[in-house]
Amino acid sequence: MTAGDAHAxxxxxxxxxxxxxxxxxxxxxxxxxxxxxxxxxxxLPGDRAEASVTxxxxxxxxxxxxxxxxxxxxxxxRAIWTLVAAAGIxxxxxxxxxxxxGRL
Amino acid sequence: xxxxxxQSQAFLHTWSGLLLGWILFLVFVAGTIAFWRxxxxxxxxxxxxxxxxPMRVLAGSQAFLASKAPDAKSWIIPxxxxxxxxxxxxxxPQPKPGEERGRRGRRGRxxxxxxxxxxxxxxxxxxxxxGEFFYRFHFDLHYMPVIWARWLVGFATxxxxxxxxxxxxxHKKIFKDFFTLRRAKGQRSxxxxxxxxxxxxxxxxxxxTYTGLVTLMALLMPWAVVANYTDxxxxxxxxxxxxxxxxxxxxxxxxxxxxxxxxxAERRLGAPASxxxxxDPGDAAARVSVSQSxxxxxxxxxxxxxxxxxxxxxxxxxxxxxxxAETAGAMIGLHAGRFAGNGGRWLYFLCGIAGTLMIASGLxxxxxKRRERLxxxxxxxxxxxxxxxxxxxxxxxxxxxxxxxxxxxRLLPATLRGRADWEIHALFIAWAAAALTxxxxxxxxxxxxxxAATGWLLVALPAYDIVATDHGMFTSLAIGDLMIGGIGAxxxxxGIGFILLARRVARYQPNPKRVRKAxxxxxxxxxxxxxx
Numbered sequence: 001m002t003a004g005d006a007h008a009x010x011x012x013x014x015x016x017x018x019x020x021x022x023x024x025x026x027x028x029x030x031x032x033x034x035x036x037x038x039x040x041x042x043x044l045p046g047d048r049a050e051a052s053v054t055x056x057x058x059x060x061x062x063x064x065x066x067x068x069x070x071x072x073x074x075x076x077x078r079a080i081w082t083l084v085a086a087a088g089i090x091x092x093x094x095x096x097x098x099x100x101x102g103r104l
Numbered sequence: 105x106x107x108x109x110x111q112s113q114a115f116l117h118t119w120s121g122l123l124l125g126w127i128l129f130l131v132f133v134a135g136t137i138a139f140w141r142x143x144x145x146x147x148x149x150x151x152x153x154x155x156x157x158p159m160r161v162l163a164g165s166q167a168f169l170a171s172k173a174p175d176a177k178s179w180i181i182p183x184x185x186x187x188x189x190x191x192x193x194x195x196x197p198q199p200k201p202g203e204e205r206g207r208r209g210r211r212g213r214x215x216x217x218x219x220x221x222x223x224x225x226x227x228x229x230x231x232x233x234x235g236e237f238f239y240r241f242h243f244d245l246h247y248m249p250v251i252w253a254r255w256l257v258g259f260a261t262x263x264x265x266x267x268x269x270x271x272x273x274x275h276k277k278i279f280k281d282f283f284t285l286r287r288a289k290g291q292r293s294x295x296x297x298x299x300x301x302x303x304x305x306x307x308x309x310x311x312x313t314y315t316g317l318v319t320l321m322a323l324l325m326p327w328a329v330v331a332n333y334t335d336x337x338x339x340x341x342x343x344x345x346x347x348x349x350x351x352x353x354x355x356x357x358x359x360x361x362x363x364x365x366x367x368x369a370e371r372r373l374g375a376p377a378s379x380x381x382x383x384d385p386g387d388a389a390a391r392v393s394v395s396q397s398x399x400x401x402x403x404x405x406x407x408x409x410x411x412x413x414x415x416x417x418x419x420x421x422x423x424x425x426x427x428x429a430e431t432a433g434a435m436i437g438l439h440a441g442r443f444a445g446n447g448g449r450w451l452y453f454l455c456g457i458a459g460t461l462m463i464a465s466g467l468x469x470x471x472x473k474r475r476e477r478l479x480x481x482x483x484x485x486x487x488x489x490x491x492x493x494x495x496x497x498x499x500x501x502x503x504x505x506x507x508x509x510x511x512x513x514r515l516l517p518a519t520l521r522g523r524a525d526w527e528i529h530a531l532f533i534a535w536a537a538a539a540l541t542x543x544x545x546x547x548x549x550x551x552x553x554x555x556a557a558t559g560w561l562l563v564a565l566p567a568y569d570i571v572a573t574d575h576g577m578f579t580s581l582a583i584g585d586l587m588i589g590g591i592g593a594x595x596x597x598x599g600i601g602f603i604l605l606a607r608r609v610a611r612y613q614p615n616p617k618r619v620r621k622a623x624x625x626x627x628x629x630x631x632x633x634x635x636x
Contacts, residue, residue, distance in 0.1 A: 025116075025266075038331035048332040049342040053428040055328035057435075060317045064265040071116040071270075072109050094331055103334050 020076025025067040028083045033063035035090035042097040048104055113270035118470065121267040122491065124260040125467045126498045131257055132463055133502060134242040135312075136456030137235070139441055139449050142187045143587045144235030148513045149189055150575040152229045153222040154585060158184040159363050162380075164224020165191045166362045169385070172218070173197070179382040183366060183397070187587065189229075190221045231523040232513055243320070246528065251323070258320045265313045271302065291476065294469045301462040308455035309462070315439035318432055343429050347410035347420035350389040357388040360416045365392050368416070369409050375400035382413060390414055398442035405433030464499045471495065496547050500554035501538030503602065507561035508534035510595070514568060548612075555606035562599030566592035 037059030044051035066083060073079035137144070146152065155161060161184035169179045176195040184191045194217035221227030233240075240246075245253035302309065317324065326336070333339050362380055369377050378397035384390045390413025396406040403425075410420040425433060437443055441452045471492045478484050484492070512530035516523055542550050569592065570576030577592030 034325065034327040037325055037328040041328040041331040047426055049339050050426040050428040052328040052332050052339060053343070053426075053432050055331070056321050056325040057318065057428070057432060059325050059328060060262075060265075060314065060321065063262060064269060067120075067262070067266045068113065068116065068270055068273075071112045098331070103332055104338060 017076040021070045021073075021079055024073075024076065024079035024083055025070035028080065028087070029063055029066035029070060032066050032083045032087040032090070033059045035087045035094065036062050039090040039093040039097075042094055110274060113273040117267050117270040117274050120263040120270070121463075121466050122470050124263040124267075125463055126494060127256065127260045128264055129460065129463045129467070129498055130245075130502060131242055131260065132456060132460040133506070134238045136453060136460060137506075138238040138242050139452045139456065140591065141235030141239045143591050144238070145189050146187075146234075147588055147591045148232045148234040148510075149229035150569070150573065150588070152189050152227055155184045155186055155188060155190060155222045157222070158186075159366070160224045161191050161220050161222065162363055162366060163361075165193045165220045166359070167224070168218060168220055168226060169193060169195060169382075170359070173216075174386050176385060177383070179380075179385055181362070181380045181382070183377045183380060184220075184222075185376070185397075185399075189234075190219050190227055192217060192219050194218075230513070230516075230518045232527055233524050237509070237528060246532070254320055254323055258317065258324045261313055261316045261320070262324075265310075265317065268302075268306075268309055268313060272306070275299065275303075291469070291472045294465055294472045298462060298465040298469050301458045301465060305455040305458040305462075309459055312439060312455075312459065315435040318435040319439055321432070343425070344405075345422055346408070347391065347393065350384075350391060352384045353388045355388040356386055357390065357414045359385050359390055359413050360392070360411075362392065364416055365394060365411050368418075369394035369396075369411075372409065372418075373400075373407060378406070385413065388414060391419070398437065398440070400443070402437045402443050403430055403433035404436040404440065404442070405429065467491075467495050467499065492547050493542050496542035496550050496554070497539035500551055500558075501535045501542060504538050504554050504558045504561070505531040505535030507558050507565070510565055511561060514565070552606040552610035555602045555609060559599045559602030559604075559606060562595050562602060565599075566596050 037055045040058055041048075041052045041055035044054055066086075070079040070083065073082060146154070162181065165181045169176070169181070173179065173195040175198060177198050179193065179195045181193045182188070182191050197216065219227045219229070243254055243257050244250045245257065322329075329336055329339050359382065362382070366377050366380065373394075373396045376397040376399065377394045378399070379393075379395040381393045381395075382390060383393075392411045392413045393408055394411070395408045398404055398406055400406075405425050407424075408422040409418060411417060412419050424430075441448065444452060471488065474488055475481065475484075478488065509527055509531035512527040516526055516530075520526060538550075538554055542554075566577045570578060575588070577589050577596075580586075580592065581589035
């Protein structure tokens with residue numbers, strides 16, 4: 001194997017890694033933030049409209065941080081599975097909560 | 105903070121900034137101009153007299169609507185102020201049987217609206233979108249469905265927030281950057297300029313970006329509502345309560361003088377009114393709702409009062425909003441700056457300019473930084489040439505389009521059909537021509553020509569007003585109309601700025617020594633280019 005091949009391989013590996021991070025930073029970050037918006041809206045006590053507005057205000061910030069995390073994580077795959085896990089926790093919370101008390 | 109973290113954020117800052125930077129540039133330019141939208145509404149309709157007695161406009165509006173649309177479903181009457189062109193009233197006809205009550209869809213129709221001028225009569229100035237164009241373009245863009253545009257702008261805004269926060273992380277010495285500006289040092293100067301405009305107005309950038317997202321929150325983040333409500337309309341009824349709807353009786357009854365209601369509402373609210381909505385005018389069930397002006401408070405969720413339209417009795421007032429709703433309202437208010445007086449508007453305007461310069465310098469910096477590392481500076485690779493030329497097309501071309509928009513406002517004949525649309529077409533035609541030039545001719549030649557053309561067009565505009573019309577800058581200043589005179593003066597200042605910029609850019613030479621040295625280094629490390 002020549003040095004050129006190794007270079008080319010490293011280049012493609014890097015491109016693949018960046019592609020994964022972009023997937024994590026755009027659709028996945030949005031999905032995670034959205035699911036957390038739902039979970040927070042469920043978990044906050046008090047008036048439902050107020051809880052929903054608060055949750056949406058927070059979720060916008062979460063979305064930005066999730067996108068930053070997608071590039072800060074050690075690898076693209078790691079960015080993806082951590083965000084999927086975070087989204088999963090929120091989805092479970094939301095599902096359990098809606099199942100228990102329903103929506104207005 | 106580890107080095108790796110900072111590097112990853114620098115990468116994110118560079119690329120999210122670059123890819124969305126062009127849209128953000130447009131959004132910032134339009135938004136910055138839109139802080140003067142009321143002023144521009146008047147400046148672009150110079151034949152309209154200034155409003156001195158708002159109540160006279162209101163009385164005229166009522167008289168006009170009573171004769172034009174006596175049995176409309178509702179009338180909407182903005183309360184004129186000294187800053188407005190008058191009252192752009194519109195009415196919603198009674199729905200035909202089986203027809204949905206679509207108020208929004210009718211808003212743009214010219215056969216159900218009219219402008220009531222300072223004398224209380226219908227005014228027919230030249231057709232123009234005025235400053236409203238910049239306001240709408242700021243989030244609706246143009247020639248595309250508004251929902252797509254808002255998603256696109258919302259996405260760009262989110263990336264802007266990411267770019268700002270990652271940019272803060274990238275800069276270790278943010279306070280030092282604040283005071284640093286090394287001139288005529290090539291890449292260093294561009295970086296300093298980018299940092300200075302960013303750090304100088306950093307609180308503004310963060311605020312305007314996040315609150316911008318909040319204005320689009322119902323579209324971008326509906327999931328928090330979905331989690332709690334099966335029907336979205338329920339939450340809107342809770343957040344934006346209105347007086348209960350009364351059925352039309354069919355018994356005619358004269359509508360009370362709206363000036364009395366406005367005066368009562370303003371006393372009660374302790375602030376000026378901005379909108380009056382009359383439902384079922386002329387019927388015994390008529391209701392008059394008055395909203396408090398957003399100029400009087402931070403939150404955009406202004407209180408409303410509803411009166412019986414026949415007796416003038418107060419029947420309903422909006423309950424105070426909850427803490428979260430008030431917070432969201434305050435953020436939207438903070439974004440739009442409607443609460444700000446002229447001093448505050450100037451602050452918003454200057455910060456908006458800083459944001460625009462930050463984005464423009466960031467976009468240019470991308471090319472400046474890479475030019476020094478090009479393998480062969482005479483023949484840059486495709487990506488570099490594309491970014492370089494798109495920068496010229498957007499940063500150089502859009503201001504030229506705006507200058508042409510203003511000129512079209514002055515020159516298009518008043519009788520032209522679709523005149524208001526043609527003003528806007530003029531903007532995009534000029535911009536398209538500029539963009540085409542940018543992709544055909546060398547950037548080093550197009551940059552100064554576009555800036556110079558924009559500059560001269562802007563400088564000539566108030567000159568044209570002075571020479572060819574009777575509402576020039578000095579006439580306006582002489583009669584104490586600081587807004588109109590001030591807009592003329594600001595346009596001249598911008599024109600001179602663009603001319604000076606054109607001169608400066610024409611003299612600009614990428615430092616040849618650095619380029620050669622960097623090129624030699626780059627041949628041995630082509631990889632670097634891909635790395636960032």
